[in-house]
Amino acid sequence: MAEISSQELIEMLKAGRDLEGLDLSWIDLHEIDLQGVNLRNVNLEGADLFNANLANANLAGANLYGAYLFGANLQNADLSHANLTRADLEQANLAGANLTGTVTIGANLQGASL
Structure with a gap:
């Protein structure tokens, strides 16, 4: 599927x-509320998710390579087998998140709640 805009x-x-499975690479979704949304296998490479609410979201298998998740709420989110390589998770809330099999090479977790 082709890339879509934040309005779409x-x-x-x-x-x-x-x-x-959508391609949401490089999309600007800062401060968006995606609580409980199914984002399984979604491509969010380079996406701006600054202060986004992703609590209880299903991000299993998602590609978040280089995504900007500063201050994002990922509490109780399913990030199993997600790619967080080089993602910026500074001050993100990951309390209760499922990180089984998640790749975090080069990710910034400074000040993140785990």
Whole structure:
């Protein structure tokens, strides 16, 4: 699927669409509320998720390579087998998150709650 804009994503969320497997690379989603949303296998490479609410979201198998997640709320999120290589998770809340098999090579976890 082709890349979509943040406005198209918001419309999809309002319509209750499943986001599994979408290409959301380099999208600006800062401060968006994606609590409990299914983002399984979504490509979020380089995405701006500054202060985003991803609590209880399903990010299993997602590609978050180089994503900006500073201050993001990932409490109880499923990040199993996700790629967080070079992601910026400074001051992110990862309490209760499932990190089984998650790749974090070069990720910035400074000040993150684990």
